[in-house]
Amino acid sequence: MSQHPPTDFWSKDLVEGRDLSELTTLNLGPTHPATHGIFQNVLTLDGEIILHTEQTIGYIHRAFEKIAERRPFYQITTLTDRMNYCSSPINNMGWHMTVEKLLNIELPQRVQYMRVIVMELARIADHVICNTIIGQDAGATTPFLYVYQWREKIYEVYEEICGARLTTNMGRIGGWERNWSDLAWVKIKAIIKDLPAGLKEFDKMLLRNRIFMDRTIGCGPISGERALRYGFTGPNLRAAGVDYDVRVADPYSSYNEFAFDIPIGTNGDTYDRFTVRQEEMKQSISIIRQALEKLEKLGDKTTIRGDVPEWVLPPKEEVYSAMEPLIWHFKIVMGETDVPVGEVYHCVEGGNGELGFYLVSDGGRAPFRLHLRRPCYIYYQAYPEMIKGGMLSDAILTMSSMNVIAGELDA
Amino acid sequence: MPGFAVKAERDQQVKDRVSAAFGEKITAIEQERDLICIHVKKDTLHDLLRMLRDEHDFHFLTTCCGMHFPGEAQEFGLVYHLHNMRAGHRIRVKCRTTANDLEFQTATDLWPTANWMEREAWDFFGIKFKGHPNLKRILNMEDFPAFPLRKDYPLEDPTRQDKDDRFFGR
Numbered sequence: 001m002s003q004h005p006p007t008d009f010w011s012k013d014l015v016e017g018r019d020l021s022e023l024t025t026l027n028l029g030p031t032h033p034a035t036h037g038i039f040q041n042v043l044t045l046d047g048e049i050i051l052h053t054e055q056t057i058g059y060i061h062r063a064f065e066k067i068a069e070r071r072p073f074y075q076i077t078t079l080t081d082r083m084n085y086c087s088s089p090i091n092n093m094g095w096h097m098t099v100e101k102l103l104n105i106e107l108p109q110r111v112q113y114m115r116v117i118v119m120e121l122a123r124i125a126d127h128v129i130c131n132t133i134i135g136q137d138a139g140a141t142t143p144f145l146y147v148y149q150w151r152e153k154i155y156e157v158y159e160e161i162c163g164a165r166l167t168t169n170m171g172r173i174g175g176w177e178r179n180w181s182d183l184a185w186v187k188i189k190a191i192i193k194d195l196p197a198g199l200k201e202f203d204k205m206l207l208r209n210r211i212f213m214d215r216t217i218g219c220g221p222i223s224g225e226r227a228l229r230y231g232f233t234g235p236n237l238r239a240a241g242v243d244y245d246v247r248v249a250d251p252y253s254s255y256n257e258f259a260f261d262i263p264i265g266t267n268g269d270t271y272d273r274f275t276v277r278q279e280e281m282k283q284s285i286s287i288i289r290q291a292l293e294k295l296e297k298l299g300d301k302t303t304i305r306g307d308v309p310e311w312v313l314p315p316k317e318e319v320y321s322a323m324e325p326l327i328w329h330f331k332i333v334m335g336e337t338d339v340p341v342g343e344v345y346h347c348v349e350g351g352n353g354e355l356g357f358y359l360v361s362d363g364g365r366a367p368f369r370l371h372l373r374r375p376c377y378i379y380y381q382a383y384p385e386m387i388k389g390g391m392l393s394d395a396i397l398t399m400s401s402m403n404v405i406a407g408e409l410d411a
Numbered sequence: 412m413p414g415f416a417v418k419a420e421r422d423q424q425v426k427d428r429v430s431a432a433f434g435e436k437i438t439a440i441e442q443e444r445d446l447i448c449i450h451v452k453k454d455t456l457h458d459l460l461r462m463l464r465d466e467h468d469f470h471f472l473t474t475c476c477g478m479h480f481p482g483e484a485q486e487f488g489l490v491y492h493l494h495n496m497r498a499g500h501r502i503r504v505k506c507r508t509t510a511n512d513l514e515f516q517t518a519t520d521l522w523p524t525a526n527w528m529e530r531e532a533w534d535f536f537g538i539k540f541k542g543h544p545n546l547k548r549i550l551n552m553e554d555f556p557a558f559p560l561r562k563d564y565p566l567e568d569p570t571r572q573d574k575d576d577r578f579f580g581r
Contacts, residue, residue, distance in 0.1 A: 008523045010544045058550035065535075066559055070566050101444070228471055228496075231524035244496050343443050345492055345503070347473075358474060358492065371476040371490075381527045410550060 009230075009385040014051040015044055023051065026392070030059055034396045036133060037406035041383075041395075048391050053384035057377075061410040068370040072335020073099050074173055074311070076370070081167035083374060084408040087126035087351035088168045089118045089158065094348035097252055098357040099173045100306075101344045107306045110298055111175050112254040113291045117188060118161065118170065119253070119348070120284040120291075124195070125154040126351030127235075127277040127284075130403040134274050135206055137400045138215045147202045153191055160184035174312045175305025192288050199281055207278065216271040220386045220398025227268060230382040233375050234353025236402055239276045240268030246349040257294070258287050270394075270401040310337045335365045352376050352403055376408040421500050422447045425467055432462060446492075448503040456506045457516035460491065464521055469493035469502060475518065475528040477536035481562045486510045487538060491518075517543040535560035 015023070024047075029040040040056040064079045071079075080091035093115050100107065128151045136144040155165040160183050162170040171177065206212045222232070224240040237244055245262045247255040263279035265272025305312045313332055314325035331337055341363045347356040356373030379402065386402075387395040426440050429449060436455040441448050451459050463469040471494040478488035485507035493502050506515070517540040518525040530549040532538045537558035540546055548555060557564050 008519075008526075008544070010526065058552075061550040063559065066564075066566060229523055231472055231522070242496075249496065249499050343448075343503075345446065345474075345501070354473070356474060356492070358476065358490065360478075369478060371474060373474045373492075377527065378524055381524065 009053075009382055012052050014388065018046075018051070022046070028395070030056070034137060035399055037404065037409075039380075039399070039404065039406065039409075043392070043395070045392065048393075050387050050390055050392060050395060053387060053395075055381070055384065057380070058410050060406050064411045065370055065372060068367055070366055072365050073339070073367070074332065074335070076367070077172075078167070078169050080372075081169055082407050083372065083411055084126070084351055084355070084376070084405045085166055086129050086403075086405060087122035088166065089122040089170045090126075090348060090350045091355060092168060092170045093119055093253070094346065094350065094355050095357060096171055096173050097348065098344060098346040098359050099339075101346050102339060102342055102359060102361055103173075103308075103311075104340075105174055105306050105308055105311075107175060108300075108303045109254065110295065110300045110303045111305065113295050113298075114176065114180065114304075115171065115253045116255065116258070117288050117291045118157075120287045121154045121157060121188070121191070123349075123351055124281050124284050125151045126403075127281050128154075130351075130400070131202070131206075131274055131277050133400045134216070134270065134397065135212070137397050138212055140206060140209075140212060143202055143205050147198060150191070150195055150198055153187065157184055157187045157191070160187060172305070172312050174308035177313070179302065179304050188288065189292070192285050192292075195285055196282070199278070203278065207275065213271060216274060216397060216401070217269060218267070219270040219394045220390065220401065221267050221269040222382060222386050223268060226382070226385070227379075230385075231378040232353065232382070233379070234350065235276045235280060236268075236273055236379055237353065238262060239265035239272035241266055246347050246354050250347065252346070252348060258290050260287050270397050273401040337365075339363060339365075347373065350375060352405065352408065353379070372411055374408045374411055376404050377411065380404050380409055418500070421498060422502075425449075425463075425502065428466070429459065429462070433459060443503065446501055446503045448505055450505050450507070453506055453508050453512070453515065456489075456504070457518065457521075459504065460493075460518055460521055463493055463502065463504070468495045468497060469500075471496055472518070472522040472524055472528075473501070475525055475532065477532035477538050477560065479536055479561045480507075484509065487513060487536060489515060489532065489538065513537060514539040514541050516541050519543055534558070537561070 024045040026043045026045055028043055029035050030038050038059040042054040043050050044052040068076050068079060077092050077095055080095045081088040083091050128147055132144040132147050158165055158168050160181050162168050222240055224242045227237050227240040228242060241264050243262050243264050248262060260283045263276050265276050309328050314328055318325040319329045339361050341361060343360045345356060345358045347354045353375030355375060358371040359367050360369040362368040387398050430437055433455055436452045437449060438452060439450040473492040473494045475491045478490055480486055486509060488505060488507040491504040517529060527549060529540045529543055533546055534548040534551050535558055
């Protein structure tokens with residue numbers, strides 16, 4: 001357990017004045033099986049105690065912000081997929097909403113509820129991955145093998161909706177590319193029916209498991225105040241006791257119509273991060289259930305987009321037979337639709353926290369500048385502080401419980 | 412979520428206090444969609460950020476990113492998004508500078524999280540930060556020869572003959 005009083009993460013206070021020949025330098029990464037992604041941490045150790053960490057990131061940097069400056073708006077969706085690829089639909093929806101905010105597009109309720117459903121499914125998939133991997137790194141392989149089936153089922157829903165599983169490119173600016181198939185609805189309903197029992201099993205395996213608790217309580221803690229200063233958001237911030245959730249603070253996509261709780265932790269350690277995610281999945285199920293009820297009440301089964309022909313591709317048979325759809329089709333594909341000059345910042349609650357898009361448009365076909373606020377990139381810098389003074393094995397668990405996703409980190 | 416009137420009132424409060432405190436050092440305060448944006452002169456940026464953090468409770472630094480406007484006198488810029496979570500209030504701060512004067516005061520003393528954001532601005536725009544504890548490239552390799560998010564840096568590999576930037580957008 002880390003007993004170290006907080007100092008800024010770049011401080012070398014534990015190493016200073018030490019005889020370096022007594023200390024060990026250990027390269028954790030760049031490709032280490034326990035870090036689940038490409039991160040390099042050069043640790044300075046005294047025995048097994050971590051004194052200092054030097055991070056290197058950027059191994060899968062793909063310059064999304066630069067590429068986005070040369071692409072029409074609709075082609076940027078595919079870049080957002082590849083940030084947090086454990087919950088790409090949230091990134092897709094976040095990007096669509098950013099552009100819609102710039103264009104002042106209002107969407108029909110049905111589209112909004114469908115977005116809520118798919119975003120909550122993505123959140124569940126994201127948290128399933130993170131929490132089972134915490135178990136895996138603590139030595140409990142069973143959840144990783146059994147609970148993972150829920151991620152598989154959610155990916156099947158993605159497949160039904162958009163045809164892809166991981167990098168989804170789901171939805172379009174202004175709505176959905178097509179209506180969801182009946183099978184998609186059946187699969188969603190099956191998930192919310194059966195998942196609570198699955199989560200209960202997961203809870204039974206780990207939540208009150210003595211070995212797991214001993215291993216994770218007090219492991220990699222951070223206080224709420226420090227977490228805020230490091231720009232933490234999402235489950236990691238809530239585990240530290242701060243009840244900030246973008247869905248409540250700045251509701252988007254009609255989240256203001258839903259009733260749900262924001263679970264918070266107290267110690268900001270690995271166990272709290274685990275339990276917060278665990279509870280969030282249950283809240284997500286409740287949100288999806290409410291959305292299904294609302295859709296039922298709406299009675300509308302066909303609306304899939306707002307009234308924005310200049311952004312959503314017309315049906316193919318119309319493109320081949322009528323003049324106007326052909327023109328729209330051409331203009332959309334070539335990225336020739338006019339956009340207003342302006343700047344917007346829009347954020348959504350991603351799997352890891354506030355996923356922000358700062359979009360500056362000069363009226364051209366591509367953004368003048370797009371800055372992506374990736375929650376991982378911002379909170380991963382606190383990692384050295386969280387593991388300082390702790391054991392090497394705790395560092396591994398801390399990293400998996402922070403859910404650092406390389407794609408989002410390096411963008 | 413505060414209602415529109417409450418938000419407008421808060422914005423007005425910040426506007427009044429900031430203009431009273433810094434006078435002509437604030438070059439403009441404008442409404443950009445849902446956020447107000449304070450344009451500040453470079454030498455006052457740090458004082459303004461400190462005041463917003465300490466007196467207006469903008470305790471959370473959401474983003475800090477570089478900007479490049481080729482052809483303009485004030486060629487480079489920084490954009491900060493600050494957030495007051497208690498009041499649900501966001502604000503944008505912008506600061507511009509010329510190409511010969513690319514050193515800003517670091518904000519790492521106000522928010523440790525500014526560390527990597529500023530390293531990103533250095534890495535991609537070549538904007539320096541005075542007092543930064545570890546200002547080196549972060550996402551690109553250390554010996555990368557350029558600042559790639561500057562507008563004059565071509566997206567496609569400049570040594571290739573078969574690809575022309577004009578065919579890829581702007």
